[in-house]
Amino acid sequence: MKLVIAKNQGFCFGGKRAFRIAEKSLKKDPRPIQFLGDILHNNEVMNHFRKKGGKIVLNLGRVFGGTLIISAHGAPFKILEKARNKKIIARDTTCPFVKKNQGIIFDLAKKRYKVIIVGNKHHKEVKGLQSFAKNRALVVENIRQAKKLPKFKKLGVISQTTQSLENFNKISEILKKKAREIKIYNTICPSILVRQKELLEIIKKVDKVLVIGSHLSANTKRLVEISKKQGFPTIWINGPEELEKYKFEKKIRLGIVSGASTPDYLIKRIIGQLNRYD
Numbered sequence: 001m002k003l004v005i006a007k008n009q010g011f012c013f014g015g016k017r018a019f020r021i022a023e024k025s026l027k028k029d030p031r032p033i034q035f036l037g038d039i040l041h042n043n044e045v046m047n048h049f050r051k052k053g054g055k056i057v058l059n060l061g062r063v064f065g066g067t068l069i070i071s072a073h074g075a076p077f078k079i080l081e082k083a084r085n086k087k088i089i090a091r092d093t094t095c096p097f098v099k100k101n102q103g104i105i106f107d108l109a110k111k112r113y114k115v116i117i118v119g120n121k122h123h124k125e126v127k128g129l130q131s132f133a134k135n136r137a138l139v140v141e142n143i144r145q146a147k148k149l150p151k152f153k154k155l156g157v158i159s160q161t162t163q164s165l166e167n168f169n170k171i172s173e174i175l176k177k178k179a180r181e182i183k184i185y186n187t188i189c190p191s192i193l194v195r196q197k198e199l200l201e202i203i204k205k206v207d208k209v210l211v212i213g214s215h216l217s218a219n220t221k222r223l224v225e226i227s228k229k230q231g232f233p234t235i236w237i238n239g240p241e242e243l244e245k246y247k248f249e250k251k252i253r254l255g256i257v258s259g260a261s262t263p264d265y266l267i268k269r270i271i272g273q274l275n276r277y278d
């Protein structure tokens with residue numbers, strides 16, 4: 001078996017940062033340490049935090065003290081203020097790229113632009129972004145939805161950090177015809193773009209692609225979609241246990257890419273398993 005392993009693997013910058021902040025908090029901060037949902041979309045990572053005493057909470061309703069860890073994907077507007085009012089120590093792991101986008105949306109809404117977020121409306125990052133626009137934001141996932149929108153006076157268009165560039169560009173083109181004035185912000189994360197580009201290069205050199213990352217991870221899903229869209233045989237696994245379901249020919253050339261919330265140690269374990277085919 002020949003493995004072609006992507007250079008851009010493992011946690012992205014925001015993932016590393018969130019992991020570091022959470023680890024430090026678990027060591028030093030007042031208990032209980034409460035995670036506001038999964039701070040990174042990876043079960044292994046969240047189980048690691050649970051083993052160290054972390055608890056997952058879905059909102060602040062039952063949080064009365066201790067420490068609150070905010071996700072790398074961000075959180076709804078004013079969550080930090082609410083935590084402060086309840087005397088909860090907050091550790092904010094919101095990725096600086098996401099934070100910047102929250103600021104852009106806040107400013108656009110203040111200047112009375114209708115804000116269009118190109119992304120998945122169920123994703124935590126998008127829900128958080130939407131809250132920064134008060135009632136002035138709509139989420140658009142695809143071209144069909146973009147075409148259905150009415151005309152606007154002033155439109156601000158921004159992307160979820162894990163969008164595919166192709167989808168964002170196509171939707172932006174449609175929206176240009178729907179507003180008298182439009183501001184377009186391509187806020188796709190550079191770490192995501194670089195992985196998507198590398199995947200397209202790897203596809204040229206291999207017979208099959210193995211994508212490693214949580215089934216909840218938007219950027220991992222995007223890698224799978226991009227690969228499949230090229231009509232390429234693609235396997236998506238969350239971790240080593242799922243690899244056992246698949247059989248590989250000895251002479252196969254296998255490309256390996258991973259989502260931005262997949263820890264290095266998981267990838268190494270999977271590569272170790274694959275090397276046994278030789």
Ligand code: SF4
Pocket residue numbers: 012013014015072095096097098161189190191192219260
């Ligand atoms: S993928 Fe990009 S935006 Fe998301 S956490 Fe990583 S660095 Fe930040």
